[in-house]
């Protein structure tokens with residue numbers, strides 16, 4: 568295959584400058600998202616690096632075409648990674664890691680830049696490490712949508728592998744004569760590197776926006792503490808299930824679950840301990856649900872479960888299991904063992920004819936009765 572490296576370099580530089588400008592425009596609109604500014608810098612730095620490196624053929628100034636170019640080549644993915652960290656943490660992120668890697672890169676390059684092949688081998692190893700680190704890092708971004716995450720992971724992984732391959736080839740052929748022999752392969756690798764960098768940069772805005780979209784959905788539907796549905800999402804989902812069951816004349820049950828004397832737990836052990844208990848109770852509820860059940864945290868220390876197509880015994884069994892497990896559990900918080908109980912009100916509709924609001928009110932009344940008659944029990948409404 569005929570390689571037109573100069574054309575490709577010009578295209579890559581042009582695209583990265585354009586991408587950098589695009590990120591700057593986004594940053595103007597979203598001043599709070601510093602990551603766009605960092606990604607813009609990464610694009611400009613990459614374009615500068617490509618220009619500096621390509622001048623090698625025309626001028627003999629190794630401090631610029633090798634030392635400066637190689638430092639910039641390492642700086643670009645480091646900045647991209649820094650932007651990802653800023654986006655994930657949504658808080659100021661220290662530049663320590665960037666400064667550290669750049670210092671440790673620049674120092675050996677001061678000694679190596681008069682031997683271009685050695686310098687290029689070293690730079691490839693550092694870049695490979697940064698890309699592989701970024702691949703692992705992207706997997707830790709929990710709330711990222713799976714597809715964008717997988718594509719970015721693959722891009723970083725392939726890029727890391729490519730850089731390692733490049734370093735390996737350069738290392739085995741350290742003499743200039745041998746390098747001339749493998750030049751077409753090196754050029755191909757360089758081309759792939761330019762494509763991969765530009766492709767990755769293009770993905771950043773997509774990644775950032777899909778992450779915000781995902782976060783918005785999470786905020787709209789999920790409770791932050793327990794990761795259960797919130798009251799709104801519970802209402803939406805159980806209304807649909809109830810309507811479907813009504814058509815099929817199938818039964819429907821609702822459980823309202825409330826932690827007993829929870830105020831005393833907060834007062835005695837602190838709010839953080841209370842939070843940890845709520846999280847554990849949410850897990851206990853989750854562990855006993857059937858696949859089709861919908862559970863939610865509908866109030867401070869109140870949970871609800873909708874059980875479509877469940878008979879009376881199944882609703883009672885779920886209530887008993889939750890009651891018993893909470894009672895048996897020793898909630899370990901900050902080295903202390905806390906005992907808790909829950910009260911449960913259950914309402915059962917054999918043909919799902921009642922409205923959701925009516926069922927929830929009836930389950931609430933049953934819960935009130937469970938509290939009034941001594942707590943740590945379940946009562947059917």
Ligand SMILES: Nc1nc2c(ncn2[C@@H]2O[C@H](COP(=O)(O)OP(=O)(O)OP(=O)(O)O)[C@@H](O)[C@H]2O)c(=O)[nH]1
Pocket residue numbers: 792825826827828829830831833837838839840841842845866867868938942
């Ligand atoms: N830790 C923590 N506490 C919460 C949260 N939401 C509500 N609470 C607390 O839950 C407690 C509920 O207290 P009450 O409604 O008086 O009920 P209780 O003490 O559980 O008593 P009974 O329900 O009558 O058994 C209050 O102290 C709230 O501050 C939360 O997200 N985290």
